Amino acid sequence: MKDQETKSKFVELRAKGWSFDRIANELNVSKPTLIHWGKELELDIRNLKAIELESLQERFYMRKTQRIEVFGEKLRAIKGELDKRDLSELSTEKLFDLLIKYTNVLNSEATETVFRGTDPRAFDNIGNDVTWKP
Numbered sequence: 001m002k003d004q005e006t007k008s009k010f011v012e013l014r015a016k017g018w019s020f021d022r023i024a025n026e027l028n029v030s031k032p033t034l035i036h037w038g039k040e041l042e043l044d045i046r047n048l049k050a051i052e053l054e055s056l057q058e059r060f061y062m063r064k065t066q067r068i069e070v071f072g073e074k075l076r077a078i079k080g081e082l083d084k085r086d087l088s089e090l091s092t093e094k095l096f097d098l099l100i101k102y103t104n105v106l107n108s109e110a111t112e113t114v115f116r117g118t119d120p121r122a123f124d125n126i127g128n129d130v131t132w133k134p
Contacts, residue, residue, distance in 0.1 A: 010034060011041050015048035068109050075102040 006027055013023045020034045027034075038045070078099050085092050 007037060007041065010037055011044045011048055014038060014041075014045045015052060064109060064111075068106065071102050071105045071109070075099070075106060078102060 006029065009027060010023060010029070013026065018026075020031050020038070023029070023034055024031045078095055082092065082095050082099065085095065
């Protein structure tokens with residue numbers, strides 16, 4: 001039987017999307033053993049995949065508040081530039097187009113403010129917190 005370190009490496013490689021064949025060559029473990037480990041350690045693999053995906057998202061994607069700030073600043077700049085322009089200029093049409101696009105992006109980011117309470121009605125049958133509006 002292989003040691004725990006080998007199994008941990010298997011989980012890591014599988015979470016990164018490596019095939020059983022590639023892992024078998026890397027770890028010098030038979031493919032049937034890896035398939036068995038895959039079933040046995042499926043939850044660990046899924047959790048590690050989720051952690052790695054979250055890490056990538058933090059590095060490359062803006063959070064909702066960041067997107068709202070960025071688009072809000074651009075919208076403010078576009079409005080400021082429009083205020084300086086004569087509306088008969090051709091480039092003004094393009095500025096209006098940008099104004100509409102940025103406004104639509106901000107509107108799509110809008111969320112309803114929902115307060116959660118400790119009222120027993122705020123939980124479903126299995127104890128999960130659900131939206132409660134008094």
